[in-house]
Amino acid sequence: MDTDKLIIRKPTSDDDLEKIAELLYNTDPYIYPYWFETLEKCKKELPPLLLEDKFFFSLKHLYISIDSSNGEIIGLVCIIDKTAELDYDYSELEKKNERYEFTINNYVKELINEVENADFAYISNVCVDSNYRGKHIGQTMLSYIIDIYKKQLYDHIVLDVLADNPGAIKLYKNLGFEQFTEIFAGFNDPKKERPEVFSMEARFDKKK
Numbered sequence: 001m002d003t004d005k006l007i008i009r010k011p012t013s014d015d016d017l018e019k020i021a022e023l024l025y026n027t028d029p030y031i032y033p034y035w036f037e038t039l040e041k042c043k044k045e046l047p048p049l050l051l052e053d054k055f056f057f058s059l060k061h062l063y064i065s066i067d068s069s070n071g072e073i074i075g076l077v078c079i080i081d082k083t084a085e086l087d088y089d090y091s092e093l094e095k096k097n098e099r100y101e102f103t104i105n106n107y108v109k110e111l112i113n114e115v116e117n118a119d120f121a122y123i124s125n126v127c128v129d130s131n132y133r134g135k136h137i138g139q140t141m142l143s144y145i146i147d148i149y150k151k152q153l154y155d156h157i158v159l160d161v162l163a164d165n166p167g168a169i170k171l172y173k174n175l176g177f178e179q180f181t182e183i184f185a186g187f188n189d190p191k192k193e194r195p196e197v198f199s200m201e202a203r204f205d206k207k208k
């Protein structure tokens with residue numbers, strides 16, 4: 001697919017929320033399979049939460065890419081900025097089951113603490129549908145979003161990446177991101193070994 005045929009925009013409640021849930025699920029091989037157990041459960045359980053404005057993965061914090069030739073959603077980025085209101089009440093979700101409780105307390109709330117008073121925009125999820133990878137869709141989508149944030153005078157964007165994800169690391173380096181932390185332990189099922197993760201940042205000249 002030609003990136004000229006790509007429409008990048010914020011999603012609405014009329015979009016295919018199950019597809020959005022699927023792309024979020026596929027952004028990380030540890031977090032979402034632990035949290036929701038299966039893709040099918042994620043596609044049922046995540047869509048109503050996406051409609052909650054203060055939920056971390058709310059539609060408000062997402063951009064989607066659409067293949068204009070067939071209308072399909074083929075990519076997604078979740079980015080949290082200073083305007084995000086993140087005080088969703090997770091108490092009911094925490095009661096749902098132990099996987100929800102563990103993920104909310106050891107991933108979602110940790111992220112919220114990290115980004116709440118930060119002076120940067122934070123990219124928490126990037127995913128391109130597996131049928132469309134390697135066609136510069138991820139790069140086009142992220143360049144588009146980075147330009148929006150540069151125009152809003154943000155001076156840097158931060159993200160975390162799995163150390164064993166060379167494809168994503170290449171993509172981020174192409175866009176000017178550099179590693180700025182040591183490797184630390186990422187999220188996983190508490191019964192399993194935690195993956196190696198590091199943070200990358202792209203810094204911009206505010207005057208540009």
Ligand SMILES: CC(C)(COP(=O)(O)OP(=O)(O)OC[C@H]1O[C@@H](n2cnc3c(N)ncnc32)[C@H](O)[C@@H]1OP(=O)(O)O)[C@@H](O)C(=O)NCCC(=O)NCCS
Nearest residue numbers: 027126127128133134135136137138139161167168170171
């Ligand atoms: C990582 C991901 C978003 C890349 O999206 P994409 O649209 O396939 O990437 P692009 O085509 O825009 O590639 C951009 C650059 O990264 C490189 N790249 C992307 N995926 C790669 C891979 N698997 N192996 C090697 N290089 C890769 C490309 O070669 C390209 O560099 P080049 O122009 O110098 O050749 C996509 O593979 C994906 O969704 N993966 C699963 C979810 C994931 O890992 N998300 C990142 C979480 S931090």
